[in-house]
Amino acid sequence: MTADQKIAEKSVINAGAAFERALNAALVHNPAAPERLIFNSGISCSSGISGISGQSKGWPEKLLTCLSGGADSTALALLAQSYAARRGIAHRCLLVNHNIRRNAADEAARVAARMRQHGVEVEILTLANPAPLSGLQEWARRERYAALTEIARREGAILLLGHHRDDQAETVMMRLCRGSGIAGLAGMRVLQRRNGAVLVRPLLALCRQDLEDVCRTAGVDFENDPSNADARFERVRVRGELSRIAPENNQLSSQLVQLAETAAAIDDTLLAALERAGIAGSFTLSGAARLPKSVMQLPELIRNRALVRVILGVGGMPYPPSQAALNRLSKRLLAGQAATLGGCRFLRESMPPPQDSLKITNQEARI
Numbered sequence: 001m002t003a004d005q006k007i008a009e010k011s012v013i014n015a016g017a018a019f020e021r022a023l024n025a026a027l028v029h030n031p032a033a034p035e036r037l038i039f040n041s042g043i044s045c046s047s048g049i050s051g052i053s054g055q056s057k058g059w060p061e062k063l064l065t066c067l068s069g070g071a072d073s074t075a076l077a078l079l080a081q082s083y084a085a086r087r088g089i090a091h092r093c094l095l096v097n098h099n100i101r102r103n104a105a106d107e108a109a110r111v112a113a114r115m116r117q118h119g120v121e122v123e124i125l126t127l128a129n130p131a132p133l134s135g136l137q138e139w140a141r142r143e144r145y146a147a148l149t150e151i152a153r154r155e156g157a158i159l160l161l162g163h164h165r166d167d168q169a170e171t172v173m174m175r176l177c178r179g180s181g182i183a184g185l186a187g188m189r190v191l192q193r194r195n196g197a198v199l200v201r202p203l204l205a206l207c208r209q210d211l212e213d214v215c216r217t218a219g220v221d222f223e224n225d226p227s228n229a230d231a232r233f234e235r236v237r238v239r240g241e242l243s244r245i246a247p248e249n250n251q252l253s254s255q256l257v258q259l260a261e262t263a264a265a266i267d268d269t270l271l272a273a274l275e276r277a278g279i280a281g282s283f284t285l286s287g288a289a290r291l292p293k294s295v296m297q298l299p300e301l302i303r304n305r306a307l308v309r310v311i312l313g314v315g316g317m318p319y320p321p322s323q324a325a326l327n328r329l330s331k332r333l334l335a336g337q338a339a340t341l342g343g344c345r346f347l348r349e350s351m352p353p354p355q356d357s358l359k360i361t362n363q364e365a366r367i
Helices: 003-027 071-087 104-117 136-155 165-177 208-218 234-245 251-276 293-297 300-315 323-334
Strands: 062-067 090-097 122-126 158-160 191-194 197-200 289-292 339-341 344-349 357-362
Touching: 003 071, 003 197, 003 208, 062 071, 062 136, 071 090, 071 208, 090 104, 090 136, 104 122, 122 136, 136 158, 136 197, 165 234, 165 251, 191 300, 234 251, 251 300, 289 293, 289 300, 293 300, 293 323, 293 357, 300 323, 300 344, 300 357, 323 339, 323 344
Parallel strands: 062 090, 062 158, 090 122, 158 197
Antiparallel strands: 191 197, 289 357, 339 344, 344 357
16 A cells, blocks of 8 residues: 555545544434424534534434535545444435536436445436526525425435535635624534524535545545636635635635634524523424514624524525614514515514514415
8 A cells, every 4th residue: 555545544534533523413412303402503513512402312314415426525425325324324315406507417317326336325306497697606506405405304304515624714714705793704514404404514624635535545436516616606716815825735724714613612602692591592393483572672783693593594595694684674573573584584473471482484485
């Protein structure tokens, strides 16, 4: 075995261990019965399971992996398949064909066949809605998550996503540029709730190279998405800037990830305080949420954070609304009016004090 092979093998062992640590931490309390649990908008890599409270129900019965065919999701699928097989858990991959490129269907079939050869079950989901002429990536993300979370919620499964450490650094840089607050700078979380489904990102401690090593060591090829080099997209431009600023080391990326972990710890502490006070709200199996109306009497910054938590959990938006939009929402709710924001519909539920609450449903769902 050559030195390079030894390094790659060690990288794969480390990747498998990091994957298991992250996934186990997120699943110590099985979120299969979300109406009995209180979730933050997510938990960070460093915060363990502090973002979840509720009664332990054991391990989940099913894992779903979001598969694109790139190195990240291919490595995730391989790690998840190994994990599931050793624990007797059902696992399959969901591959979304956005029908954006002319050869999209052929690529999806090729990826599915490749993974099936390695014992991984794959289901191809073809989007029916036509792609828009502008805002392509945002549309694709929204449609993809809608399809994936619908299946995960219906089957009571955990949805695994392949975001990694380099993605996290790019996300934090993008949010810095937008002037995000603490919740935004916390970046992507290991555990998140979206559209009533439970999402886990078990690769956030790993970099892109680690995941390519997993694929190569397993002898599994992967796709190279041409959009990853298309400078029309913000993330691609940010990736290029990070590479330009620190071309020979990843110090800047590491600092951005450290910023995310620090911001997440602060944000988790605030949300934990809301939970202890009994005013953090709760989610239901249907994907709705309830928030005590007393939250509206809290100071603006704390009130807005509580609202962001349920908006992200129910509406499924990838990032929170602006402070100005949250303040407009609060004004309507304090006036006793119905309101919408971030894909959510807010309605007052008349109950005897102190149980008076707000019901939050997905704007596209039936009430």
